[in-house]
Amino acid sequence: MSDPVIFTIDIHPAGDNPPDGGWASTVHRVEADAPTLRVTDLGASRGDGVFETFGVIAGHPQSVAAHLARLANSATLLELPAPNEEQWREAIRIAAATLPTEVQCGLKLVLTRGIEGTDRPTGWIVASVAGGDFAERRKGIRVVTLDRGYPSDIARRAPWLLAGAKTLSYAVNMAAQREARRRGADDAIFVSSDGYVMEAPTSTVIIRRGDVFLTPRTDIGILPGTSQLALFDFYRAAGLKAEEAVIPVAGLADADGLWLVSSVRLAAPIVQLDGATVTHDRDMTDRMNAALLARDA
Known part of the structure; x- marks a missing residue:
């Protein structure tokens, strides 16, 4: 199985306008083996964050609206900043474009409270080929x-x-x-x-x-x-x-x-x-x- 493709996201809350470079400029591809997450991130140290996992079939992410609505609801329950839907949709588009179209794939979206003491959420997406034949x-x-x-x-x-x-x-x-x-x-x-x-x-x-x-x-x-x-x-x-x-x-x-x-x-x-x-x-x-x-x- 090929290595997952990882993107970090410069998180903007709902209501923010895109930066001059557009939302794509806030999405950054990183090498799968590169140090990416701080050990003091509250998502890693306390599980203080939310996530969504969904399928990508023939290059098309599935049920995006439903997953983003559930991500927003989970963020509300945890009192995290409301996700910026436009930003996450652009990140999803970019991540899905890296996946092969001939096999079933998946995306995992993660939003955490961020590094302790910074009050800045952390976000990332992992794009990967789904393992197994789903027998x-x-x-x-x-x-x-x-x-x-x-x-x-x-x-x-x-x-x-x-x-x-x-x-x-x-x-x-x-x-x-x-x-x-x-x-x-x-x-x-x-x-x-x-x-x-x-x-x-x-x-x-x-x-x-x-x-x-x-x-x-x-x-x-x-x-x-x-x-x-x-x-x-x-x-x-x-x-x-x-x-x-x-x-x-x-x-x-x-x-x-x-x-x-x-x-x-x-x-x-x-x-x-x-x-x-x-x-x-x-x-x-x-x-x-x-x-x-x-x-x-």
């Missing part, structure tokens, strides 16, 4: 449910826990995936302590019941899924119903289909849940992934 889309994945450790009203009762923000503090998410592997599974679904389906460590849950496709409501303290939003557009265009809902954990076992969806892996059907076999509609999975691969920027 999970065809073969499916085995999933276990794991207790998230807090109730479904956590976002309302304790907003300082930043439920619903895509922060750099992903240690718990990675620990959950390691626990899933220890249990003989490929991934996990978090459930609230009061018994409701939440999200997976790096993806969104979609449940099928007949001709209705459901995803957990975001007000229970989870991220809005950009790929899930695109799939809901696909379902509705196909004459199917798509809804957000509060879903009891028991609703997983009697579903007509289960998927984990994300920006790079796309739609991975769940074929086993907590050791029990799950129905897998391969045709629907193929249609879902075709829709995700074809979405516009």
Whole structure:
């Protein structure tokens, strides 16, 4: 696999006008092995920052508007300066142009609070070729449910826990995936302590019941899924119903289909849940992934 391509960004908050050289002059390519990030940056030392990861198909970044909206929402929850959308769009354009068009690729956008004591945010983009052949889309994945450790009203009762923000503090998410592997599974679904389906460590849950496709409501303290939003557009265009809902954990076992969806892996059907076999509609999975691969920027 080729080395990632890295760009640093001279961060301007929302509302700023572009400098004389345009927004492109604020985006700087750096060598992959060059020293780039200060160890005193609060993103590195405390995970005090936000990020977005999304796919690039045939040179086209996918769901840019949805990802930038989620980046802005996460920044608001962390009380970071609002991202300048025009600047980030130009940075995305520049970074995507460095990627090959014949394979699936990805971009990772990062915005941190910056070097401690400077009050100046740090930003960068990593452009890379996506690894693997995504066999999970065809073969499916085995999933276990794991207790998230807090109730479904956590976002309302304790907003300082930043439920619903895509922060750099992903240690718990990675620990959950390691626990899933220890249990003989490929991934996990978090459930609230009061018994409701939440999200997976790096993806969104979609449940099928007949001709209705459901995803957990975001007000229970989870991220809005950009790929899930695109799939809901696909379902509705196909004459199917798509809804957000509060879903009891028991609703997983009697579903007509289960998927984990994300920006790079796309739609991975769940074929086993907590050791029990799950129905897998391969045709629907193929249609879902075709829709995700074809979405516009």
